[in-house]
Amino acid sequence: MAEKRQLLFCYMLVFSLWSCIVYAVTDSQDAAVLRSLKDQWGNVPPSWDTSGGDPCASWEGVVCNNSRVTTLGLSTMGLTGTMSGDIGGLSELISLDLSFNRGLTGSLSPRLGDLRKLTVLILAGCSFTNSIPTELGNLSELTFLALNSNQLSGEIPASLGQLSNLYWLDLADNQLTGQIPVNPGLDNLKVAKHFHFNKNQLSGGIPGKLFDSDMSFIHVLLDGNQLVGSIPSTIGLVQSLEVLRLDRNSLNGSIPLNLNNLTNIIEMNLAHNKLIGALPNLTGLISLNYVDLSNNSFQRSEPPTWFSTLQSLNILIIEYGSLQGSIPSGIFSLPQIQQIKLKNNALSNKLDTSSVSSQQLQLIDLENNNISSVTLGSQQGSTLMLYGNPVCSSSLQNTVYCQIQQLDASYSTSLVKCGTQTCKSDKKVNPQTCECAYPYEGTLYFRAPSFRDLSNASLFMSLESSLSTNLSLSPGSVSLHGLSFNDDEYLQMDIDLFPTDAELFNRSEIQRLGFALSRQIYKPPVDFGPYYFIASPYFFGDGSRRTLSIGAIAGIATGCAVLVLVLVALGVYSLRLKKRAEQAMFFSKPFASWATSGKDNGEAPQLKGARWFSYDELKKCTNNFSESNQIGSGGYGKVYRGMLSDGQVVAVKRAEKGSMQGGHEFKTEIELLSRVHHKNLVGLVGFCFNQGDQMLVYEFMSNGTLREILSGSIFIFLILFQE
């Protein structure tokens, strides 16, 4: 019995030694930091809990270079706990993504500022509180900073202006207060393209100093704050600007004339402020396709000329405004026009829609104006709303135009082909396969889409296919639903992303998806514009969302303790065996044809009960290795049925040329096999090592998973479990 096990223990020892050498690659300081994070966070990936596993080698979400941790990505893992200052010890970290872990709370550690190599920092969609540490200004390599959708408070630290490489700065959807810091401050962010400060409580004026001709802003989102004062004329200097959202503040004063210089601007939303003076002259905004000037205090005026000259205009919204006079009919023939929303103004006189020519014109909303007569055009399917106009008590009385009309229902991904399929628990129907699975769910918010029509199927199907293509999912495995423009005038929709050929995504896939969406690697079709995404917690199916019962924990603990004891005992035992083996070495008759491998030390295999066969002998008993005798094949080679001269039926495993082992390894395998006798294992009868052939001869087992047993090393584990 003892001898039988000897070789196994050697294998085990070598294996564990080898794993120590190969896997112990993480720098000891980095490893200590990660272990500290592990101790502080709940729901870390199960691979982090494997005792002895080396972080660089086996921890999900950890990527290393030369034994230093360079990437820590744990998006949507369901992490709970706080951020310890220890994280600052990962001094070679380049990318940190902890997005969408709603259970991460407490302050951001000032020691984040020690991560001097960091280029990407994403903490979006967690529950961090208190102020943004000034020390983040030390991250001079940072290009991407997303702290949006937390509960951060306090002022924006002026030190962020030191981030001279930053191109993405997202602080949206927090509770930040105070003024936008400049001089010195954010006015130094010369390469920043994305400036997302929306949905906070920022106050004071918009500093003119923030804008200059050498700034590179594309998106400036300051909407949903408490900003006061006037719009600085310097904004007109930022030629790169494409989206300007200043809506939902308390801005006053008149609109500076030079906004008209922003020839690249696509969306301008100045609604819900206290702006006064004349409606702005936007004639020069040749790229403008969405403009909203609703709910301000502009002086009464006729519709400005740009209403009918801006060729790129899709959406014109001036609700609750001061427009009077008649609507220029030229607006209805703009080539791109989709929606005209001018309700609650004082537009009067005659309305002539006979020039409606645009195929896309979906909505003309003129409710609650002063229109007394209408010349209807063919309308071509567009909806005209005139409720609350004098014309509704005269010529158009009782027509559809004077009723409150519903727009077409919003798009949602069709599950019609799946019939009445329903799913249990949190599973949902995959629209591609109609099978139930756990999708990666979340909400996409588009901050400035160039359209308002939520019923356009081709538009949203293009979004579905761009999601599946760019996120490497199967075509059709994306479901969109719950589309609406929310109170902040963002297009919001729920998305479900389904795994391919599986019920669940694994952790690395979830992290990949979370990162693609938080890091803005995914780019939606151009009409959708800038977005952000907030994921829902994911069910990994391995208990990470459930808490284990006390009983289960006790059971696991006991099991682990027993395992440790067994391993220690095995170690001691194998050392004793090794000693005995050294004392009891013996040599048996060497084989002439054995040592074809130069490395072999000349010892013959030490066999128990197994014998040597000549090539000719095996050739004869397998009928010249004929096809009719073949009973299996695999990567290792082929297995033949044969009958020995004494009538014993055997299985001959003949290694393919490509999968032959070295002579020494072959010998070791034979020795090991010959020692093993077990009721559940086929016994080794003998071997052949001759004429470039390696063959093993086993007792023939007519049923069972012969192929598995013959295919090699899994037998070691079989033995371990059986003994």
Ligand SMILES: *[C@@H]1O[C@H](CO)[C@@H](O)[C@H](O)[C@H]1NC(C)=O
């Ligand atoms: C509006 O601006 C354009 C230049 O973009 C200018 O030609 C035009 O005269 C301006 N209109 C008014 C009413 O100021």
Ligand SMILES: *[C@@H]1O[C@H](CO)[C@@H](O)[C@H](O)[C@H]1NC(C)=O
């Ligand atoms: C729907 O969207 C597509 C893609 O943007 C556009 O080409 C098409 O004109 C739209 N259809 C309608 C009816 O607005």
